[in-house]
Amino acid sequence: MPLKVLEYLNEQPIRAFALRKELSAMNMVDIGEIFDDLSKEQTIQLFRLLPKDIAANVFAYIETDKQQIIIEALTDNEVGNIIEGLFADDAADFIEEMPANVVNRVLKSINDEKRAIINQLLQYPEYSVGSIMTTEYMTLREDNNLIEAFEEIRTRRMKGLHTCYVLRRDKLLVGIVPLRRLLLAKEHERIGDIMSRTVISAQTHDDQEKAARLFRKYDLLSLPVVDKEGRMVGIITVDDAVEIVEEEATEDFEKMAAILPSEEPYLKTGVLKHAYRRVGWLLILMLTAILTEMIISDVQELLAVLPALLVFMPMLMDMGGNVGSQTSTLIIRSMALDEIGISDILTVWWREIRIALLCGIILSIINAARVFIFNSGNVWLTLTVTLTLLAVIAISKSLGCLLPMAAKRINLDPAILATPIIKTIADVMALLMYFAIASVLIPELR
Amino acid sequence: MPLKVLEYLNEQPIRAFALRKELSAMNMVDIGEIFDDLSKEQTIQLFRLLPKDIAANVFAYIETDKQQIIIEALTDNEVGNIIEGLFADDAADFIEEMPANVVNRVLKSINDEKRAIINQLLQYPEYSVGSIMTTEYMTLREDNNLIEAFEEIRTRRMKGLHTCYVLRRDKLLVGIVPLRRLLLAKEHERIGDIMSRTVISAQTHDDQEKAARLFRKYDLLSLPVVDKEGRMVGIITVDDAVEIVEEEATEDFEKMAAILPSEEPYLKTGVLKHAYRRVGWLLILMLTAILTEMIISDVQELLAVLPALLVFMPMLMDMGGNVGSQTSTLIIRSMALDEIGISDILTVWWREIRIALLCGIILSIINAARVFIFNSGNVWLTLTVTLTLLAVIAISKSLGCLLPMAAKRINLDPAILATPIIKTIADVMALLMYFAIASVLIPELR
Numbered sequence: 001m002p003l004k005v006l007e008y009l010n011e012q013p014i015r016a017f018a019l020r021k022e023l024s025a026m027n028m029v030d031i032g033e034i035f036d037d038l039s040k041e042q043t044i045q046l047f048r049l050l051p052k053d054i055a056a057n058v059f060a061y062i063e064t065d066k067q068q069i070i071i072e073a074l075t076d077n078e079v080g081n082i083i084e085g086l087f088a089d090d091a092a093d094f095i096e097e098m099p100a101n102v103v104n105r106v107l108k109s110i111n112d113e114k115r116a117i118i119n120q121l122l123q124y125p126e127y128s129v130g131s132i133m134t135t136e137y138m139t140l141r142e143d144n145n146l147i148e149a150f151e152e153i154r155t156r157r158m159k160g161l162h163t164c165y166v167l168r169r170d171k172l173l174v175g176i177v178p179l180r181r182l183l184l185a186k187e188h189e190r191i192g193d194i195m196s197r198t199v200i201s202a203q204t205h206d207d208q209e210k211a212a213r214l215f216r217k218y219d220l221l222s223l224p225v226v227d228k229e230g231r232m233v234g235i236i237t238v239d240d241a242v243e244i245v246e247e248e249a250t251e252d253f254e255k256m257a258a259i260l261p262s263e264e265p266y267l268k269t270g271v272l273k274h275a276y277r278r279v280g281w282l283l284i285l286m287l288t289a290i291l292t293e294m295i296i297s298d299v300q301e302l303l304a305v306l307p308a309l310l311v312f313m314p315m316l317m318d319m320g321g322n323v324g325s326q327t328s329t330l331i332i333r334s335m336a337l338d339e340i341g342i343s344d345i346l347t348v349w350w351r352e353i354r355i356a357l358l359c360g361i362i363l364s365i366i367n368a369a370r371v372f373i374f375n376s377g378n379v380w381l382t383l384t385v386t387l388t389l390l391a392v393i394a395i396s397k398s399l400g401c402l403l404p405m406a407a408k409r410i411n412l413d414p415a416i417l418a419t420p421i422i423k424t425i426a427d428v429m430a431l432l433m434y435f436a437i438a439s440v441l442i443p444e445l446r
Numbered sequence: 447m448p449l450k451v452l453e454y455l456n457e458q459p460i461r462a463f464a465l466r467k468e469l470s471a472m473n474m475v476d477i478g479e480i481f482d483d484l485s486k487e488q489t490i491q492l493f494r495l496l497p498k499d500i501a502a503n504v505f506a507y508i509e510t511d512k513q514q515i516i517i518e519a520l521t522d523n524e525v526g527n528i529i530e531g532l533f534a535d536d537a538a539d540f541i542e543e544m545p546a547n548v549v550n551r552v553l554k555s556i557n558d559e560k561r562a563i564i565n566q567l568l569q570y571p572e573y574s575v576g577s578i579m580t581t582e583y584m585t586l587r588e589d590n591n592l593i594e595a596f597e598e599i600r601t602r603r604m605k606g607l608h609t610c611y612v613l614r615r616d617k618l619l620v621g622i623v624p625l626r627r628l629l630l631a632k633e634h635e636r637i638g639d640i641m642s643r644t645v646i647s648a649q650t651h652d653d654q655e656k657a658a659r660l661f662r663k664y665d666l667l668s669l670p671v672v673d674k675e676g677r678m679v680g681i682i683t684v685d686d687a688v689e690i691v692e693e694e695a696t697e698d699f700e701k702m703a704a705i706l707p708s709e710e711p712y713l714k715t716g717v718l719k720h721a722y723r724r725v726g727w728l729l730i731l732m733l734t735a736i737l738t739e740m741i742i743s744d745v746q747e748l749l750a751v752l753p754a755l756l757v758f759m760p761m762l763m764d765m766g767g768n769v770g771s772q773t774s775t776l777i778i779r780s781m782a783l784d785e786i787g788i789s790d791i792l793t794v795w796w797r798e799i800r801i802a803l804l805c806g807i808i809l810s811i812i813n814a815a816r817v818f819i820f821n822s823g824n825v826w827l828t829l830t831v832t833l834t835l836l837a838v839i840a841i842s843k844s845l846g847c848l849l850p851m852a853a854k855r856i857n858l859d860p861a862i863l864a865t866p867i868i869k870t871i872a873d874v875m876a877l878l879m880y881f882a883i884a885s886v887l888i889p890e891l892r
Contacts, residue, residue: 027644162667218475238688239662245695253702253775275801289761311743318870318873321869351720420768
């Protein structure tokens with residue numbers, strides 16, 4: 001279908017009627033997507049062709065650069081209509097992305113009420129519940145009867161409505177009524193009789209992650225947001241929750257790979273920004289290599305006596321990194337999903353120690369056989385590599401669970417204490433133990 | 447509140463009235479959670495105290511082992527009522543977790559219709575849309591008038607209803623009507639007049655990831671599922687979508703850390719299972735270290751001449767791993783979120799090459815200074831380390847983007863071609879280049 005729209009747009013003169021007909025059968029998200037591939041002129045043409053009643057809805061699904069093109073082409077009056085037609089959170093998101101001159105023009109074009117709401121939303125801290133909520137929601141009162149409630153719903157014609165919130169006169173949230181419940185009510189019942197009083201809500205300054213957790217735990221479709229005094233100020237809808245869940249996972253992926261997190265999609269991020277996000281940690285990790293370098297400089301004499309020692313260094317260091325990242329990944333993810341908490345630290349550690357023992361025995365038997373054969377029967381070297389391997393596995397597993405949990409304990413994000421840092425520590429430990437064990441065990445080095 | 451429930455449960459005789467009063471004010475998810483901490487006897491006691499109309503709802507939120515205890519304590523008749531009260535997808539999930547004798551008893555206790563539905567759901571392949579859908583949904587017909595529609599909704603009293611599906615007599619899905627739309631309709635309108643005809647749907651055999659993508663893209667609350675002929679057979683609700691998004695992220699985290707994925711939470715997984723999930727890849731990675739070992743054995747003579755060469759080996763190998771995992775993580779995540787596709791491969795590569803150049807220049811200047819000072823002015827060694835570092839960064843970035851995208855191209859999961867495998871290849875490349883460059887550049891080694 002989008003192909004047909006593109007075809008029509010490329011014809012001169014444009015067949016407005018045929019185009020409108022195509023568009024009317026399309027989902028608004030798909031219409032928004034068409035704009036991705038359009039030139040500046042086509043963008044403006046197509047947007048002007050949209051029926052008035054869906055223009056604002058479609059606008060919310062258009063990419064930022066094309067949104068800007070459209071706003072710059074419209075009259076102040078048209079801009080006002082579009083922005084006032086957006087949900088307040090979408091309007092605030094849009095304004096955050098625009099350059100100052102566009103922001104000024106947009107704020108000038110909209111009515112005072114909407115402007116106040118948007119300004120309020122922009123003031124909530126990033127990643128707070130307030131910053132992602134919208135302020136459009138349906139309210140009822142406990143003493144409303146059904147006729148009043150239906151009347152109110154018909155008058156306000158709220159987009160996407162499925163739940164009504166019951167407020168007292170002081171805006172205190174006292175209950176919720178899903179539309180379904182309204183339809184099933186008996187004629188004489190009042191809202192207070194049919195509302196559910198066990199309301200799950202979040203506060204404006206809660207972290208958005210907390211909101212996502214509530215959605216997950218209680219299978220919600222929307223979550224009311226209250227201020228510190230319990231007065232209702234907005235709602236978060238479940239599509240925001242899905243987005244938060246994905247954003248948080250992406251952030252953890254990036255932190256665990258030693259990248260500064262960013263919300264921009266890969267292809268929308270410039271090369272400079274990409275390099276900036278990556279070079280910092282690489283630099284730190286490169287400089288921490290000085291530790292392993294000092295150790296190696298220190299043991300040059302041992303290596304001169306038994307060069308074969310050298311051969312197994314990479315394997316031992318890699319094993320530390322791989323084992324540590326397995327454990328830290330599982331622990332960090334389980335904490336993110338609330339499957340384990342800090343109080344489980346000893347349980348988790350004890351479990352990891354036993355897992356280390358099992359993995360260690362299997363790996364070191366196989367490895368011992370191979371080292372022994374590869375080194376024409378050097379028993380002491382084989383024993384040294386084997387003992388180091390066991391120790392590396394046990395220590396890396398311990399680090400992999402203890403470090404992220406300790407980080408969480410002191411309110412650091414566990415994800416930044418993940419793979420690369422654990423790998424660096426594991427490297428140092430592996431080398432120290434390897435040469436210590438070697439100098440004790442191997443006759444030539446004693 | 448849960449504390450009070452526990453307190454009451456610990457008193458003998460149990461104060462059933464006070465307990466019921468506490469429970470009636472609680473959310474069903476929270477009631478379900480109380481069971482986590484109860485003994486076998488208390489589990490059965492508390493469940494029997496639940497009001498009949500919420501028992502099935504609460505049951506869906508109780509952990510598997512406690513569910514089993516409850517089912518074993520109930521009569522066949524009670525079991526039938528509970529399981530028939532569950533959504534079909536929850537019932538199927540429950541049955542999948544139970545041992546054979548419990549399954550037999552459950553299937554015997556429920557009515558034929560429910561049994562047929564559950565058996566059908568159990569037959570869909572794992573991770574398919576069919577396996578997570580539920581079969582309870584509200585249907586209307588195009589020629590229904592409003593009175594008939596409301597009548598139908600009141601009669602069926604469907605839990606969690608917010609959208610009605612409009613089917614033809616042959617069950618072909620032709621439109622959807624949100625409850626909100628029904629409430630706003632005018633008296634004379636029929637369902638066919640007010641329904642939306644642009645319906646987003648999934649097929650039973652689609653991958654669940656595709657369904658999650660549709661939820662995300664179109665901000666859906668529920669997604670109708672049709673069979674190959676377009677006949678409606680079920681719906682997926684948005685809470686399932688949130689769960690899929692999390693499961694898929696967890697799976698990618700695990701694969702990228704060289705762990706066999708599993709859906710069991712950390713603490714519910716036995717030590718043996720944990721070890722099994724990790725040891726396989728560790729073994730493979732350990733054995734691939736044979737490659738680096740062969741290289742090192744091969745260059746023992748070079749190292750004997752210039753032992754200082756050895757010092758920088760770990761740093762160069764680690765850099766390859768870190769750079770590769772940064773890139774592969776970003777690429778794999780961007781592909782998972784549909785931000786980039788296989789057709790972007792050249793764009794992505796060209797971008798990574800420029801990022802490599804930027805990062806490489808910064809890192810190698812700092813590194814060159816430090817190597818030069820640390821090695822009392824060995825120009826050729828410094829140059830060797832610097833050139834290798836640049837090459838390692840460029841190659842690891844290339845591998846980090848090309849390998850996962852190539853994997854996707856041949857329908858492999860990109861996540862398994864991630865960090866550990868790229869690290870192994872980067873290790874080998876780093877060593878090969880290091881010694882090749884050294885033997886060409888460094889006068890003593892020529």
